[in-house]
Amino acid sequence: PTPYDLGTPEGVLGAEELRLVDAWWRAANYLAVGQIYLMANPLLREPLQAEHVKPRLLGHFGTVPGLNLAYVHANRAIKARDLNAVFVAGPGHGGPGPNACAWLEGTYSELYSHIGRDERGMRAFFHQFSFPGGVPSHCAPETPGSFHEGGELGYSLLHAYGAALDSPELTVFCVVGDGEAETGPLAGSWHAAKFIDPARDGAVLPILALNEYKIANPTLLARIPEAELLELMRGYGYDPHVVAGDDPGTVHQLYAETLETCLDAIAEIQRRARSTDEVPGPDDAGPRWPMIIMRTPKGWTCPPQVDGQQVEGTFRAHQVPLPAARTDGTHRAVLEQWLRSYRPEELFDDEGRPVQELLDLPPTGTRRMSDNPVANGGALLRDLRLPDWRDYGVDVPNPGTTAHEATKVLGTWLRDVTRDNPTSFLTMAPDELASNRLQDILEVTGRRWQAQEGEFDERLDRQGRVIEVLSEHLCEGLLEGYLLSGRHGAFTCYEAFIHIVDSMFNQHAKWLQASAQVPWRRPIASLNYLLSSHVWRQDHNGFTHQDPGFLDVVLNKDPSIVRIYLPPDANTLLSTFDHCLRSRHYVNVVVAGKQPQFDYLSVEDAGLHCARGAGIWDWASSHDDAGTLPDVVLGAAGEIPTLEVLAAAAILRERLPDLRVRVVNVVDLMRLLPEDEHPHGLSDRDFDTLFTATQPVIFAFHGYPWLVHRLTYRRANHSGIHVRGYKERGTTTTPFDMVMLNDLDRFHLVMDVIDRVPSLGASAAGLRQEMADARLRARTYTRENGVDDPAVAGWTWPF
Amino acid sequence: PTPYDLGTPEGVLGAEELRLVDAWWRAANYLAVGQIYLMANPLLREPLQAEHVKPRLLGHFGTVPGLNLAYVHANRAIKARDLNAVFVAGPGHGGPGPNACAWLEGTYSELYSHIGRDERGMRAFFHQFSFPGGVPSHCAPETPGSFHEGGELGYSLLHAYGAALDSPELTVFCVVGDGEAETGPLAGSWHAAKFIDPARDGAVLPILALNEYKIANPTLLARIPEAELLELMRGYGYDPHVVAGDDPGTVHQLYAETLETCLDAIAEIQRRARSTDEVPGPDDAGPRWPMIIMRTPKGWTCPPQVDGQQVEGTFRAHQVPLPAARTDGTHRAVLEQWLRSYRPEELFDDEGRPVQELLDLPPTGTRRMSDNPVANGGALLRDLRLPDWRDYGVDVPNPGTTAHEATKVLGTWLRDVTRDNPTSFLTMAPDELASNRLQDILEVTGRRWQAQEGEFDERLDRQGRVIEVLSEHLCEGLLEGYLLSGRHGAFTCYEAFIHIVDSMFNQHAKWLQASAQVPWRRPIASLNYLLSSHVWRQDHNGFTHQDPGFLDVVLNKDPSIVRIYLPPDANTLLSTFDHCLRSRHYVNVVVAGKQPQFDYLSVEDAGLHCARGAGIWDWASSHDDAGTLPDVVLGAAGEIPTLEVLAAAAILRERLPDLRVRVVNVVDLMRLLPEDEHPHGLSDRDFDTLFTATQPVIFAFHGYPWLVHRLTYRRANHSGIHVRGYKERGTTTTPFDMVMLNDLDRFHLVMDVIDRVPSLGASAAGLRQEMADARLRARTYTRENGVDDPAVAGWTWPF
Numbered sequence A, B: 001p002t003p004y005d006l007g008t009p010e011g012v013l014g015a016e017e018l019r020l021v022d023a024w025w026r027a028a029n030y031l032a033v034g035q036i037y038l039m040a041n042p043l044l045r046e047p048l049q050a051e052h053v054k055p056r057l058l059g060h061f062g063t064v065p066g067l068n069l070a071y072v073h074a075n076r077a078i079k080a081r082d083l084n085a086v087f088v089a090g091p092g093h094g095g096p097g098p099n100a101c102a103w104l105e106g107t108y109s110e111l112y113s114h115i116g117r118d119e120r121g122m123r124a125f126f127h128q129f130s131f132p133g134g135v136p137s138h139c140a141p142e143t144p145g146s147f148h149e150g151g152e153l154g155y156s157l158l159h160a161y162g163a164a165l166d167s168p169e170l171t172v173f174c175v176v177g178d179g180e181a182e183t184g185p186l187a188g189s190w191h192a193a194k195f196i197d198p199a200r201d202g203a204v205l206p207i208l209a210l211n212e213y214k215i216a217n218p219t220l221l222a223r224i225p226e227a228e229l230l231e232l233m234r235g236y237g238y239d240p241h242v243v244a245g246d247d248p249g250t251v252h253q254l255y256a257e258t259l260e261t262c263l264d265a266i267a268e269i270q271r272r273a274r275s276t277d278e279v280p281g282p283d284d285a286g287p288r289w290p291m292i293i294m295r296t297p298k299g300w301t302c303p304p305q306v307d308g309q310q311v312e313g314t315f316r317a318h319q320v321p322l323p324a325a326r327t328d329g330t331h332r333a334v335l336e337q338w339l340r341s342y343r344p345e346e347l348f349d350d351e352g353r354p355v356q357e358l359l360d361l362p363p364t365g366t367r368r369m370s371d372n373p374v375a376n377g378g379a380l381l382r383d384l385r386l387p388d389w390r391d392y393g394v395d396v397p398n399p400g401t402t403a404h405e406a407t408k409v410l411g412t413w414l415r416d417v418t419r420d421n422p423t424s425f426l427t428m429a430p431d432e433l434a435s436n437r438l439q440d441i442l443e444v445t446g447r448r449w450q451a452q453e454g455e456f457d458e459r460l461d462r463q464g465r466v467i468e469v470l471s472e473h474l475c476e477g478l479l480e481g482y483l484l485s486g487r488h489g490a491f492t493c494y495e496a497f498i499h500i501v502d503s504m505f506n507q508h509a510k511w512l513q514a515s516a517q518v519p520w521r522r523p524i525a526s527l528n529y530l531l532s533s534h535v536w537r538q539d540h541n542g543f544t545h546q547d548p549g550f551l552d553v554v555l556n557k558d559p560s561i562v563r564i565y566l567p568p569d570a571n572t573l574l575s576t577f578d579h580c581l582r583s584r585h586y587v588n589v590v591v592a593g594k595q596p597q598f599d600y601l602s603v604e605d606a607g608l609h610c611a612r613g614a615g616i617w618d619w620a621s622s623h624d625d626a627g628t629l630p631d632v633v634l635g636a637a638g639e640i641p642t643l644e645v646l647a648a649a650a651i652l653r654e655r656l657p658d659l660r661v662r663v664v665n666v667v668d669l670m671r672l673l674p675e676d677e678h679p680h681g682l683s684d685r686d687f688d689t690l691f692t693a694t695q696p697v698i699f700a701f702h703g704y705p706w707l708v709h710r711l712t713y714r715r716a717n718h719s720g721i722h723v724r725g726y727k728e729r730g731t732t733t734t735p736f737d738m739v740m741l742n743d744l745d746r747f748h749l750v751m752d753v754i755d756r757v758p759s760l761g762a763s764a765a766g767l768r769q770e771m772a773d774a775r776l777r778a779r780t781y782t783r784e785n786g787v788d789d790p791a792v793a794g795w796t797w798p799f
Ligand SMILES: Cc1ncc(C[n+]2csc(CCOP(=O)(O)OP(=O)(O)O)c2C)c(N)n1
Pocket: A062, A063, A091, A093, A150, A151, A152, A153, A154, A176, A177, A178, A179, A180, A181, A183, A209, A211, A213, A214, A215, A219, A298, A318, B430, B431, B432, B470, B472, B497, B500
């Protein structure tokens, strides 16, 4: 392509400024192309040879010019207005763009000493990109200034809004791909602006990168009339501004002017919200935030045609416009022409450093978006002020007799956590806060809401510390953004529906794992899930709401990142959650009950038990530990399994008083793993001490039973471990019918013991038959009365 | 509440018709309240007593009146226009509504003989609802006329649009909850109308049930100015019509009129598309389909206040407005009053049958939405015309020497499947059809598209048999709707990102499992996933794109429903997919490669191997099977594991010629399960024959290694099975570096053999060291050259 002519279009940029902005843009584009193609000769000091070109050409150029354009103009605005800003690249596959900007700003060299801002550094910078042992092709944790990878598309706006929450001085420039905009999560997340309080939160400026294509198809939003697109954005509550064109000079002017308009509008929204006492009324629908629709060609400035086919401005520019540049001389010649069209000789000096005027263009220090600590949230993270959880514990005069709603008790503590950390702790819920019994939090705050209020709406609050929206994606994404930018929070969700964000969890866990390897990244607060309304208590919702499989998904991620807890009662839940909120850089999954359930452990015992993670419950066991092995170990992990195991233990103690039964409770599921597979794993010696190496173990598990086998298959006693759990049997029915459907009930556990303990068998045939009958009777009772037999439902620990 | 006064509002309904429509609505509401509360005295012939009320009150009333209103008006239109229509209840938790309508229409009694349309039947109908042993509270498979459960919210529109595809005569009335509308999938799915061809597809009429609340919160769409909501809907491409009010008479008139307007508009859109030759041009953005915004109170007609708090028209009406109706006399009195306010004595005759005028109101036979076979898609299902896959197979002169892109080969067959089944087979892809190498399908069809077309867009087609949209949710939901209504299809997706629809898959698998228990439901076509761009070949996308964990999610579902296949080459992929497209009522997951990869099996051998599911590859094994056990078994499942196992086997054969190595390849992963746990499971005898009961097994697996342990932990030789797989190590790098990162490479497999075969050990120390060196050399080569060592990359099967 011939070099484009910038011309002298009129506009807010003076001729000199226009030239400069464009030069920076050219430099960033040049550096992006260099990363994709070159492994040597970075400044084209010699004619381009095959051996200068990488053998594997991996990268995405199509989205880069748009990202770079948004970046350089953001820089201009940051300097003009002294903004505290970060940049989110929705199409994060355009990694070469943000990489280039960080290198131009100097951050890259500050963080990676071998990547200097000179020719040698540039060469290394190009070489490492998408190269074995180098850096990934996306905006990964390695990318300075990025807290959003953009590998799996759809979450850019959510991360942006999450970062803006409680950051009143922050501006987030968020580029959204027009392909990305087709995803469900992104389509839903435009509404996230309705949770942004202009008085206390920062601002997000969404920039829809309407380059008209995704990988191989046009995008929907590019193929509807512009009027319709504007209606859509207005319908989402925004004030859209279109910047369209393919002439660089004109677009620079238009973009610069539009950006000023938008930033003025943001400033005005914030000024009004912050400086007047004009309290918005119930009919006030909140501010209409500006947004930009940037309609520019995909692969802009790349060779217009290649091999006779249109590339620039089409889907063919998505990845590597000249795929044969190493082997095909014609492609290589076009590549060289393309690179030279950016006029590198004007952009870099003899040493390969950016020329002074380019060095002077961006802001300095942490005003550089590539160096803003918000994008390295751990650097800003401060500990929470946590009230002593022991003060919120319940009295347990006798185990298994009094009852509490565990999550309700936790709610009292979370209420005070919320109160004591008014700008750094948020709770997210998909319309399930009260349903999961955390409503006490609402005593000290409301639900964040900037839309209108109806007469009967309850506890809405423009500055609320709880965000409720019927979208697990929004809850997850906003929380991720909030955590990644250095704050704390929790997400409470129905257990079954947390699968909706499996993939988001995966990506977050990968980010945590990869970022832990990046020396300059600081650990962030853990992502804490509180899963309630779990599989065993879906009395009114039935089968669709019964799925404990998130645990299986979580266990596939790196052991250094993931933790799973199954506290059986209120005090253990308190202790567990306290631990989670203190932890760093993990994903903690806590599954807990919301229905009234027995208390077992006093505050003190709960603390000890949770610290152990797994331990013998002496008071529930029927042998004295003195020198003899138990005949059988009853293991339990989870609220309902613990209940059933205790009821089974009681039956065994009453009916087979000579049987030595050990009851083991597991709160920290990772304890079951070998110590070399997880930091929490028990040593073989500890495991064998607890579960024995020889005796039958009947293990009642909250989730799918095979998960326990997956955790324990290396243990000496593995073949002796018999697991009961959820085996995908369920419907709308009573609690005890549910456990019976899955053979997890007390009666079946007793039968399992009889079947497994060699000394029993035939001699306990009478009891076995009684148990089978008891199951039938219990089932029949529910069919006739619609509730569980009081003899079962009213059971308490009898000793 | 006092009975409402219908009044005599003017409108399209004559006074008599208004009275009738309202009477049917009252009857449906009465029957819904009855289901939630009553277990006896269904017609209130005696004063309501505590024992008439169920002990557990489980159900959701809030959404019911809106559902019933939409239903009765749909019925009126069906009769007037002889529509072929089905009903989708987005808020499926309002199960009592659709149940009631089906009972009134008689379908319920036709399908369930104990639920007659008389007093006794009504009593049983009420009793069974949400009762142990009865029917679920949601629109489950048990619900006549439902093909959408609505348990997990967000997919109603997708199921509706999926059903409308290729059903030119069908109208789908789709009620969308305003809470549901906040979910990402729903927010994205309004755009699905852009795939509806008015000439060849049916129509969807979305009805947004704007009852202003979800469980405990107002909804976002209810709290933005109406003008903004209208803009949003117009931006999505619709022509919205508002029906708002809380006076039943007025709303009936308004709704009836609006419905006529909308159905006229649909008819006109279809007439124009079907009867003229007015071909839409590239700027034609497709029709503007009508939709209804129904703004009526939540829990409409329930007691306005309870215990001094507003209930009707608020979130408090979401579930059970009078929770203490059994135990609290005041609640019970209000309940009785509420039930009587519907004037059951006017609605049901002495036998408890609906009075004649109500019997006459709905359409008859399969025009009843509760009896439309579209909602029992299996009844409409016809076999596909499948070309013989053998004709598409590749020649394999010698195993492991020639190479093909497996999915590309499959694409040639799918092309002809598409061609031969022009109205009953669709392929869905999130912009990945070509990327997954299925582009040959585009030789016979285009990508379905009703929006505008750009100059450089390729292969768009208003009637295309491929749907591409950058939303895994849309692909999945549309396909589910298409399958549920009796057609066939496939979904091709990057392996990692299929996790995005984990939860949708879960719900679909649950639907299949539960519907298989419903006698009148017929099996539907299987849901077929083709996962490519898998974990081992993400050279340019890196870590975010590396996740084989969908298999773990799938394996948690009922074994009667799920199947997993890992064909290692082109011919086995063809055979597998042919099998999948013939199967019924399963979810088939097929993971296959898209990069050039060795062919191993001829067409004939591929057919045999796939039928076996798992078998010895004699030609690759180094012992003759004659009376001796192998020293070691090398197992492989998956494209890349097969390659590495073969390369390892070759090394062993060359370097340790006396070692008896058996190579076993597994295509059908379920073979590994015990036969009593899965219909495909191998008997212990077969398993032990294949893998031996005693010899070390080194198993190279495509996914997370522990999955193989989960499948085999019951086998005699379990402790002898050593599994290699993906252990969450990855980045942007070369293919062989990826396998090395996870110790799945040929060299490491040889080391594993040496470590595990007792007769080797010290004697093979030299070879072991060579292997370690080879790994290091291979790694270094990539770091220096950016590609794999040709000695590795160029390897072919040497024998
Ligand atoms: C959820 C998800 N599905 C599919 C992909 C595969 N993919 C990578 S890039 C891309 C196209 C992106 O298009 P767009 O958002 O418009 O970005 P741009 O045009 O700026 O490159 C797709 C489909 C992905 N990364 N994430």
